[in-house]
Amino acid sequence: MSGFLNAYLPHILTGISVGGQYALIAIGYTMVYGILRLINFAHGDVFMVAGLVMVYATASMPMYISIPLVIIATVLLGFVIERVAYKPLRSAPRMSVMISAIGVSYLLQNCALYFTGGLPQTYPVIPFISDSVTVFGQTTKMVTLITPVLTLLLVVILSLLIKYTKMGMAMRAVSKDFETSQLMGIKINSVISFTFIIGCFLAAVGSLLYFTNYQSVIPTSGAMPGLKAFVAAVFGGIGSIPGAVIGAFIIGICENLIKGAGWTTFSDAFTFVLLIVILLAKPTGIFGEKATDKV
Amino acid sequence: MTKIEQKKSKKGTWIALCCIAALYVLLFLIDNVFPSTSFIVMLTPVLKKGAIYSLLCVSMNLLNGFTGLFSLGQAGFMLIGAYTYAIFTIPVAEHMSVYQYFDGGAIQFSIPEAIGSILGPTGGAFFGSIIAIILAGCVAAVFAALIGIPVLRLKSDYLAIATLGFVEIIRAVFQWNSLGVITNGSNQLRKYTAFSDMKLTIGGATLKFGTIFPFLIVMLCIIVIVLLINSSYGRAFKAIRDDEVAAEAMGISLFKHKMLSFVISCFFAGVGGALLAMFQTTIKAQSFTSAMTYEILLMVVIGGIGSVSGSCIAAFLYIACSEWWLRFLDSGKFLGLSVPFFRDGFRKVVFSVVIMIIVLFFSRGIMGDRELSFSGIAGGVKKLSGRLKKKDIEEKEDTGNE
Numbered sequence: 001m002s003g004f005l006n007a008y009l010p011h012i013l014t015g016i017s018v019g020g021q022y023a024l025i026a027i028g029y030t031m032v033y034g035i036l037r038l039i040n041f042a043h044g045d046v047f048m049v050a051g052l053v054m055v056y057a058t059a060s061m062p063m064y065i066s067i068p069l070v071i072i073a074t075v076l077l078g079f080v081i082e083r084v085a086y087k088p089l090r091s092a093p094r095m096s097v098m099i100s101a102i103g104v105s106y107l108l109q110n111c112a113l114y115f116t117g118g119l120p121q122t123y124p125v126i127p128f129i130s131d132s133v134t135v136f137g138q139t140t141k142m143v144t145l146i147t148p149v150l151t152l153l154l155v156v157i158l159s160l161l162i163k164y165t166k167m168g169m170a171m172r173a174v175s176k177d178f179e180t181s182q183l184m185g186i187k188i189n190s191v192i193s194f195t196f197i198i199g200c201f202l203a204a205v206g207s208l209l210y211f212t213n214y215q216s217v218i219p220t221s222g223a224m225p226g227l228k229a230f231v232a233a234v235f236g237g238i239g240s241i242p243g244a245v246i247g248a249f250i251i252g253i254c255e256n257l258i259k260g261a262g263w264t265t266f267s268d269a270f271t272f273v274l275l276i277v278i279l280l281a282k283p284t285g286i287f288g289e290k291a292t293d294k295v
Numbered sequence: 296m297t298k299i300e301q302k303k304s305k306k307g308t309w310i311a312l313c314c315i316a317a318l319y320v321l322l323f324l325i326d327n328v329f330p331s332t333s334f335i336v337m338l339t340p341v342l343k344k345g346a347i348y349s350l351l352c353v354s355m356n357l358l359n360g361f362t363g364l365f366s367l368g369q370a371g372f373m374l375i376g377a378y379t380y381a382i383f384t385i386p387v388a389e390h391m392s393v394y395q396y397f398d399g400g401a402i403q404f405s406i407p408e409a410i411g412s413i414l415g416p417t418g419g420a421f422f423g424s425i426i427a428i429i430l431a432g433c434v435a436a437v438f439a440a441l442i443g444i445p446v447l448r449l450k451s452d453y454l455a456i457a458t459l460g461f462v463e464i465i466r467a468v469f470q471w472n473s474l475g476v477i478t479n480g481s482n483q484l485r486k487y488t489a490f491s492d493m494k495l496t497i498g499g500a501t502l503k504f505g506t507i508f509p510f511l512i513v514m515l516c517i518i519v520i521v522l523l524i525n526s527s528y529g530r531a532f533k534a535i536r537d538d539e540v541a542a543e544a545m546g547i548s549l550f551k552h553k554m555l556s557f558v559i560s561c562f563f564a565g566v567g568g569a570l571l572a573m574f575q576t577t578i579k580a581q582s583f584t585s586a587m588t589y590e591i592l593l594m595v596v597i598g599g600i601g602s603v604s605g606s607c608i609a610a611f612l613y614i615a616c617s618e619w620w621l622r623f624l625d626s627g628k629f630l631g632l633s634v635p636f637f638r639d640g641f642r643k644v645v646f647s648v649v650i651m652i653i654v655l656f657f658s659r660g661i662m663g664d665r666e667l668s669f670s671g672i673a674g675g676v677k678k679l680s681g682r683l684k685k686k687d688i689e690e691k692e693d694t695g696n697e
Binding site: 096 | 359365449451452453456457459460464466467468470471584585586589593600639640641643644646650651655656
């Protein structure tokens with residue numbers, strides 16, 4: 001047992017950390033899906049843009065300005081994307097909105113490619129969270145420990161927000177029934193914008209933590225974490241925030257254990273195998289509500 | 296073809312046929328007669344790639360536009376097609392250098408060489424690659440059938456994400472080292488039969504078919520798809536697209552028809568992948584990302600979801616713009632002036648903005664769900680590549696309308 005732990009502990013630690021980062025992205029997916037029934041394909045790219053903004057911001061500004069700046073810029077980006085690309089299509093078929101999301105993703109990636117010139121951008125070292133620390137005899141970065149704590153803290157705050165504030169109540173109502181909540185006088189556009197703002201805020205925090213573990217940011221580095229976070233959201237039951245968080249942790253840990261076992265080629269594929277299995281066995285996910293089809 | 300001609304008004308058919316004939320004569324001239332000026336050098340790859348992408352778009356349209364299955368698995372099936380094609384056409388003598396990390400690989404067989412022993416080397420390359428292309432489509436179709444059994448039970452966005460997942464799984468499997476003796480692991484495959492090998496020796500003269508070849512294959516495939524769409528199966532597909540429940544109530548077997556559409560679409564995606572492999576001359580599993588599927592999807596949207604001719608026009612336009620007409624945006628110079636922000640990648644930014652505008656404000660695309668009608672073309676200016684291409688489709692389209 002101790003042999004197993006010694007061999008796999010670093011992977012489990014990384015897994016928990018990566019899982020927390022996926023969770024922060026997954027919440028953005030699950031909330032948007034809960035309300036708009038839209039897979040926001042651009043969310044992973046928003047996450048990538050947050051990483052790039054950080055790179056450019058720290059080049060000319062001190063850390064205590066750049067971090068808030070990154071968060072504000074990301075939130076603003078999410079807000080603008082929703083207003084420009086999704087709002088005009090509110091009454092269009094779902095497929096059109098999804099195509100629009102794919103278009104936004106394509107646009108963000110191409111813009112990133114243009115601004116970076118295709119070169120990987122070195123991610124800055126953020127003091128404190130990049131420091132080395134020793135846990136159970138394993139040296140790791142501080143971010144590994146901070147991520148799960150911060151993730152859980154943010155999730156608790158978010159849950160309270162959804163449960164006890166007026167906006168949270170509106171969000172729950174909208175996700176239950178889009179049309180009826182409009183009739184009840186809920187300002188649907190502000191609720192949706194608010195959802196995007198929260199999702200992007202969490203994605204920005206996630207990107208700060210995620211990219212600290214990596215050397216650099218490239219235009220496509222948001223695509224894979226984005227997809228995985230979406231799988232996590234589906235796994236936990238789309239629309240459910242605790243489900244997304246648990247799903248993300250499971251995916252993060254499994255993926256890193258697979259890497260640890262020497263199957264790196266399949267660490268990405270595993271996530272999707274899990275997705276297909278869960279879709280076939282229990283399409284509503286672990287915590288998902290059962291949807292009824294009315295003819 | 297004779298059936299089509301009987302049904303259609305004679306004049307339209309003749310003009311359409313003449314245009315197709317003119318197109319092929321032109322392509323033949325490009326291949327064999329025209330000197331390779333810079334214009335021709337730019338034009339031929341655009342034509343080839345445009346033709347290949349029209350097939351890919353039409354096959355995706357069959358699934359997304361006509362059957363209403365939002366699948367994002369195109370790149371995975373292209374990958375299967377491309378690999379199948381490449382693996383079976385690498386000359387045996389080259390296996391040692393291609394599979395250098397895997398002791399020459401497991402498959403010591405090459406279709407062009409097997410055919411070549413009967414028909415001579417040029418004939419072998421020509422007909423052997425046709426067989427390999429068909430094989431590529433079949434392998435992709437078999438995979439599609441296997442994947443379709445679980446996946447096609449899912450609906451709309453769940454189907455999209457599951458097929459997207461399959462692309463990643465397929466990509467990982469093809470890069471797996473243990474399969475390296477067949478797929479060459481994460482290394483690229485090369486030295487297989489490409490478009491430049493498409494030659495035939497007739498009566499002592501060697502004729503090149505490098506540009507005509509993709510057009511021939513693509514046209515045949517699109518004819519088959521159009522005939523399918525206009526058959527009773529096609530009507531069943533459209534019924535499923537419009538209302539699944541109603542279609543089921545009318546006695547259409549949902550699973551059977553969805554499966555049929557999925558398998559056929561993937562067959563042609565595999566063929567398209569094989570053609571793309573021929574075009575690129577080297578292939579690598581890493582390059583078949585979901586971004587490739589997105590690109591094809593965007594082309595379908597530009598052309599109009601549910602329009603075969605629209606898909607073809609969009610594919611040629613998209614390829615011509617991105618490979619040729621908008622090149623100046625990357626070069627830093629415009630009309631002799633140097634523009635500082637015209638640097639590498641600006642073309643793609645402009646392109647994606649245009650795509651977003653189309654998606655948001657012209658969501659019906661170029662053609663909507665209509666097909667190109669003859670009167671529409673008669674008035675239009677005839678662009679040699681794109682316009683003539685769609686004419687052969689339009690001509691087939693009309694059979695269904697009568």
